[in-house]
Amino acid sequence: MRRNIKAYIKYYLFTIKKGADRTMSLLEVEDLTTYYRTLRGYVKAVENCSFSINKGEALGLAGESGCGKTTIALSLLRILPPGGKIVQGKIIVNGTDIVKLQEEKVRKKIRWKEISLVFQGAMNAMNPVIRVKDQIVEAIKLHEHNISKKEAEERVKKLFELVGVEPSRADNYPFEFSGGMRQRAMIAMAVACSPKLLIADEPGTALDVIVQAQVIKLLEELKSKLGMTLILISHDLSLIAEVCEKTAIMYAGNIVEIGDSVSIFKNPLHPYTKGLVLAFPNIKSQKVKMISIPGSPPDLLNPPTGCRFHPRCQYAMEVCKKIVPPLETVEENHKVACHLVNKKNA
Ligand code: SF4
Numbered sequence: 001m002r003r004n005i006k007a008y009i010k011y012y013l014f015t016i017k018k019g020a021d022r023t024m025s026l027l028e029v030e031d032l033t034t035y036y037r038t039l040r041g042y043v044k045a046v047e048n049c050s051f052s053i054n055k056g057e058a059l060g061l062a063g064e065s066g067c068g069k070t071t072i073a074l075s076l077l078r079i080l081p082p083g084g085k086i087v088q089g090k091i092i093v094n095g096t097d098i099v100k101l102q103e104e105k106v107r108k109k110i111r112w113k114e115i116s117l118v119f120q121g122a123m124n125a126m127n128p129v130i131r132v133k134d135q136i137v138e139a140i141k142l143h144e145h146n147i148s149k150k151e152a153e154e155r156v157k158k159l160f161e162l163v164g165v166e167p168s169r170a171d172n173y174p175f176e177f178s179g180g181m182r183q184r185a186m187i188a189m190a191v192a193c194s195p196k197l198l199i200a201d202e203p204g205t206a207l208d209v210i211v212q213a214q215v216i217k218l219l220e221e222l223k224s225k226l227g228m229t230l231i232l233i234s235h236d237l238s239l240i241a242e243v244c245e246k247t248a249i250m251y252a253g254n255i256v257e258i259g260d261s262v263s264i265f266k267n268p269l270h271p272y273t274k275g276l277v278l279a280f281p282n283i284k285s286q287k288v289k290m291i292s293i294p295g296s297p298p299d300l301l302n303p304p305t306g307c308r309f310h311p312r313c314q315y316a317m318e319v320c321k322k323i324v325p326p327l328e329t330v331e332e333n334h335k336v337a338c339h340l341v342n343k344k345n346a
Contacts, residue, residue, distance in 0.1 A: 026196055026229050027076075027115075028052040032089035034068075034075045043300045045071040047253045049089075050327065053197070053246070058223060058230040060240030060261065062276070063250035064297055069233045071253075073199045076115055076231075078106050094196075112143045116195035118186050120202045120233075125186055126174040133170035136189045143193045159188040163218060180211035187218065191228070198222070199231040204239060216243060237280055241265050246333075249273045252298050252308040255327060259334030269336045271313050307339065315340050 030050050036043040046068040053059050061069045074080045076091055078098065090097045093114050098106055119125040126135055136159070137152040144152075157167040163184040174182055183203060190198055200219055204212035220243055223230050232243055240247055241261055248258040249270065257270040268274045275293040295312035298304050304311055310320040319339050327337040336342070 024054045025052050026055045026057075026094065028090070028092040029072075029076070030090040030092070032072065032075060032091065033087050034071050034080065035085055035087050036071075036081075037083040037085070038301070041301050044303055045084075045253055045300055046075065048324075049250075049253075049255045051248055051255060051258055053229055053231065055196070055229055056223075056227050057246060058232060058244040059246045059248060060244035061231060061233045061248050061250060062235060062237055062240050065235060066297055066300075067250040068253040069250055070120065070201055072250075073117055073201050073231070073233060076199065077111055077117055078103070079111070079117075108143070112139065112190075112193040112195060114195060115197045115199065116190040116193070118183075118190045118198065118200045118203055120205060126182065128173060128175050131171055131173055132177070132185050135174075136170070136185070136192055139189055140192050155192065156188070159192055160185075162191075162222075163188045178211075179207050180214060183207060183211075183215050184218065187215075187222070191222065191226070195228075197229045197231065199233065201233045202235070203232070204234070204236065219243065237265070237276060249276065252303055253300055254308060254337065256309065256337045257335065258327070259331075263331065263334045267334075269330060269334075269341045270309075270338045271315055271340070272309050307337075 029052065032046055032049045034046040036045055049068075049072060051059065061072065063069055071080070071084070074084065075086050078086075080086070086099055089099065091099050093110060098110050101110070126132065133153060133156050136156045137149060140147060140152040140155060141149070156170050160167040160170050165181055165184050165188070169177070169181070174185070177185060203215050203219065207215060216239055219230065219232070222228050230243070232240060234240055244261050246259070247261045247264040248255050249264070249272065250256065251272045257264060257268065257273045264273065265277060268277045272293070275291070278291045279293065281290065293312060298308060298311065306322045307313070307316070307320040307325050310316040313320065317339060323339070325337045325339045325342060327335045328342050329335050330341060
């Protein structure tokens with residue numbers, strides 16, 4: 001079994017090395033803006049988001065539900081649901097802007113080979129009446145036309161060993177798996193074509209804390225064993241702090257703070273990030289009353305003008321209601337979009 005895992009890791013490292021770029025940056029997102037068309041108008045789900053990830057790095061994308069985290073993931077793979085559209089921006093993967101690529105090329109060259117996604121809610125992501133093995137084989141054959149069914153099935157076995165599930169269980173149906181096993185099978189499917197970037201969207205949702213910890217440990221292992229680049233989407237800051245070197249905080253479709261995780265968690269500067277960090281209990285410190293952020297997230301059909309956080313911000317000034325604060329560097333590897341912080345820093 002160990003030999004199989006080693007062989008798979010060797011194969012994986014070989015395939016990612018083959019496609020490796022000379023620069024360190026694997027993904028650069030510039031000014032990404034994605035809207036959903038509805039009967040009531042356009043939902044401005046993601047606006048002017050920019051970030052980059054280097055090879056082998058993990059970026060955590062955090063924020064309240066509905067802030068645009070999943071829309072960023074779906075935009076990166078160009079699998080937005082009907083009505084969803086990237087209206088502006090660039091998604092540069094290994095030097096190619098995939099926003100401009102034809103759908104056929106994205107399907108053949110990008111999806112599952114360059115960027116792959118572990119969908120939110122593993123419970124519903126698999127077809128319950130098709131054997132797990134057949135679903136993964138189908139995904140492999142869809143993206144690698146030259147592979148035979150037998151080779152794909154062999155790969156499924158190795159993938160199951162890699163994610164810690166007995167290979168014979170690949171013959172089962174999804175309903176015969178526990179929640180944790182289904183999540184591991186989803187991760188196996190997502191890494192089946194050796195993607196350079198894996199996006200895990202709320203991988204711990206609906207799992208109990210013990211299984212959640214096992215799944216997070218598995219993602220960490222894949223990152224260190226396979227040198228995989230990772231985007232971890234979560235509303236749970238503690239998960240992100242544990243796994244990711246970089247953290248981006250989103251609010252109402254905008255990235256409001258981004259930087260290395262130590263700076264973000266030790267020295268949060270944006271009032272929203274401060275609120276998020278304060279809302280998390282620290283089991284090592286004295287018992288203190290938890291402080292919540294007043295108000296609720298805005299309706300993105302008609303988001304507030306200027307800084308989208310201004311209706312909930314205790315420091316809001318006149319300028320905040322009129323002008324969108326730009327994301328500016330405040331220290332090395334730390335950017336914030338806030339008039340107050342930028343004024344202090346000027
Ligand atoms: Fe608050 Fe103004 Fe900063 Fe927005 S820009 S977070 S409203 S101080």
